[in-house]
Amino acid sequence: MTSTEKDRQYLWHPYTQHKTAQPPITIIRGEGAMLWDENNKPYIDAIASWWVNPFGHSNRFIADAIYKQLTTLEHVLFGGFTHEPAIEVAEKLIEILPNNQQKIFFSDNGSTAVEVAIKVALQYFFNKGEKRTTIIAFEDAFHGDTFAAMAASGISFYTQAFQGMFIDVVRIPVPIKGKELESFNALKNVIENNICAGFIFEPLVQGAAGMVMYAPDALSTLIEICHKNGVLTIADEVMTGFGKTGKNFAMDYVKAQPDMMCLSKALTGGTIPMAITTFTQTLFDAFYSDDINKALFHGHTFTANPTGCAAALASIELLQKPEMQANIERVNQMHLQFQQKVKQHPKVKTTRVLGVIFALEIQSNSAESYYGSMRTKLYDFFIEKGVILRPVGNIVYILPPYIITNEQLQEVYTIIEEAIEMV
Numbered sequence: 001m002t003s004t005e006k007d008r009q010y011l012w013h014p015y016t017q018h019k020t021a022q023p024p025i026t027i028i029r030g031e032g033a034m035l036w037d038e039n040n041k042p043y044i045d046a047i048a049s050w051w052v053n054p055f056g057h058s059n060r061f062i063a064d065a066i067y068k069q070l071t072t073l074e075h076v077l078f079g080g081f082t083h084e085p086a087i088e089v090a091e092k093l094i095e096i097l098p099n100n101q102q103k104i105f106f107s108d109n110g111s112t113a114v115e116v117a118i119k120v121a122l123q124y125f126f127n128k129g130e131k132r133t134t135i136i137a138f139e140d141a142f143h144g145d146t147f148a149a150m151a152a153s154g155i156s157f158y159t160q161a162f163q164g165m166f167i168d169v170v171r172i173p174v175p176i177k178g179k180e181l182e183s184f185n186a187l188k189n190v191i192e193n194n195i196c197a198g199f200i201f202e203p204l205v206q207g208a209a210g211m212v213m214y215a216p217d218a219l220s221t222l223i224e225i226c227h228k229n230g231v232l233t234i235a236d237e238v239m240t241g242f243g244k245t246g247k248n249f250a251m252d253y254v255k256a257q258p259d260m261m262c263l264s265k266a267l268t269g270g271t272i273p274m275a276i277t278t279f280t281q282t283l284f285d286a287f288y289s290d291d292i293n294k295a296l297f298h299g300h301t302f303t304a305n306p307t308g309c310a311a312a313l314a315s316i317e318l319l320q321k322p323e324m325q326a327n328i329e330r331v332n333q334m335h336l337q338f339q340q341k342v343k344q345h346p347k348v349k350t351t352r353v354l355g356v357i358f359a360l361e362i363q364s365n366s367a368e369s370y371y372g373s374m375r376t377k378l379y380d381f382f383i384e385k386g387v388i389l390r391p392v393g394n395i396v397y398i399l400p401p402y403i404i405t406n407e408q409l410q411e412v413y414t415i416i417e418e419a420i421e422m423v
C-alpha cells in the first residue's frame, strides 16, 4: 500500500470530514520555511504549521538542545520532583512576561492551558467561599477543543454537537474599530446580570476567527472593568505569544495586566507539545493553605517534561536574538508594503496587519461559511501552487515562520494576488 492508502486505512485526522476531503499530502522533510512531499514537491509553509513554528523546520539549535536533554534526563514525574529545565523556563518567562505574572503551571497543549486557567478562576472563588460560576468570552472566540475551552469558544462549527453540556459562558462583542462602546457596555451589563468569575480573551487578534483585530486601549478598558468588579481576566496568548504580534506577547501592548496567561504553540518552536498557564501571586496565594482541599488538583502525566522544557528554553533564546527580532520587523515591513499594494483592489474588502500576521478579506456576494466553497477553491489553488495557506471562509491570512526569506514571502504575495483574480 502507498502511504496515502495506509493513511486512509488507519487514520482519523482533525477537523476533517473524511468522506468529502481530499486525501492528505504526505510530507517527508522540512527545512526553514519549506516542506517537501513524497514526490519532492516543495511547499512554502506560510502559516508556520498552525502557528507553531517561528524559527523554521528542523531547526538545528533546538534539535541539539533536545538531543542533549534526551540523553541526560528525558523525563521525570513532576509530582514530588523538580528539575533545572523547568526552573529555568519559569525563571526566563517570569523575566519577560508582564511583571504581575509570578507563577508558572505546565501542561501539554493550548486547550489544557485554557482548561487550567478556567478551573483556577472557578476554584479561586470556591476557595474564598464565594460562588461565582459564569465565564465571559468574546463572540467567535477560539480557545481549544477540551470541554471548558470549547465552552468558551464561540465558533459554532466546533461546538454545536455539545450545546447544553457546557459551563456557563456569556458572550460579548469584540471591540473592533467603531464597536468599542458596544463591547464595553455589553461587558458591564453581563457583569451586572450574572455572577461572573472570569473573562477570557484572545488579546488583540482572534486567530481562528480569521485574524480579527482590535486595539490595545479597548482591551485595557475591558480588563479594567473586570478588575473593578472582581472578575478575573485570562489572556489566551496561545496563538499571539512569542513574537507574532511584533512584541514578545500581545499583552505587552496593553496597559492593564491580566490575572492569567495561556501559552503554547510557538513555546517550543514547533518541536514538542507543551503549554504553560501563568498566574499572579494573589491567585497562587488563594490556593496556599493548611487545607489540602484548597490545592489545585489538576495535572497531566507529562507535565513539565524536561525535553519539552529544553526545547522551550532554546526557542526563547532564539526569539530574543537580535537577528530574530530583525526578522520579525522585516516580515512586518513586507506585509505593510503588500497591504498598500492590495488594499485598493476592487475584490479586496479589508486588510489588516500586526507583527508577522497579515489578513485580507475577499469581497463575496454570499455569506461565506467557515469551510464553504470559496474556502475550498482558495485552499486547493494555494496547494497546487505550492503554498500552504488555510483560508477561513473568504479571509486569507499569512503567519509565516519569522525566518522566511524575502523571495519566499514575495512568492506567497504573488500567489495570493493570483488567487484574488481567480475567485
Ligand SMILES: *Cc1c(COP(=O)(O)O)cnc(C)c1O
Pocket: 109, 110, 111, 112, 114, 142, 143, 144, 145, 202, 207, 208, 236, 237, 238, 239, 240, 264, 265
Ligand atoms: C490553537 C489555540 C488554542 C488551542 O491549542 P491546542 O494546542 O490546539 O489545544 C487555544 N487558544 C488559542 C488562541 C489558539 O489559537
